[in-house]
Amino acid sequence: MGALVLFALSADLDRRLLLPLRRTRLRVFGHPLTGRGGARQVPVAASVELLENSLAWHTTAPVVRSALLDHWESDGWRILHYSGVHGEGEAARPVAVLFALDATVGRDTSGDPVIRVSYVDADTGAPVAAEELRAAPARRSLRLVE
Known part of the structure; x- marks a missing residue:
């Protein structure tokens, strides 16, 4: 017993x-809170949490420099917009970092979510080649103060 x-x-x-x-x-x-109907709607905060725990986020972390700036949905994709910086010193230029996730994917969805990443030059609107971003320096950790 x-x-x-x-x-x-x-x-x-x-x-x-x-x-x-x-x-x-x-x-x-x-889900009892989403009501009845077709595709279920996942809160934006859940998409952000899913993104921040993904390999795509950790790969782009040296470039991303902001919290979520904007979000929208298009053709079943949830687009999350962040700002970032590409390059160092005088050659540094601002970029928009765009992540696209399936709008219906949540934490209860099995398997890894499909996440697409795009970098767009903030000044010209031209896409930034992924090869250029591989050369981005690793973000340095802040020194701990005791």
């Missing part, structure tokens, strides 16, 4: 049994 109570209170029960049941319920009946 004690082992049954211990198993029922453990996190293993939640991970192995209850979490898959919750995900199945969400897929079948939809």
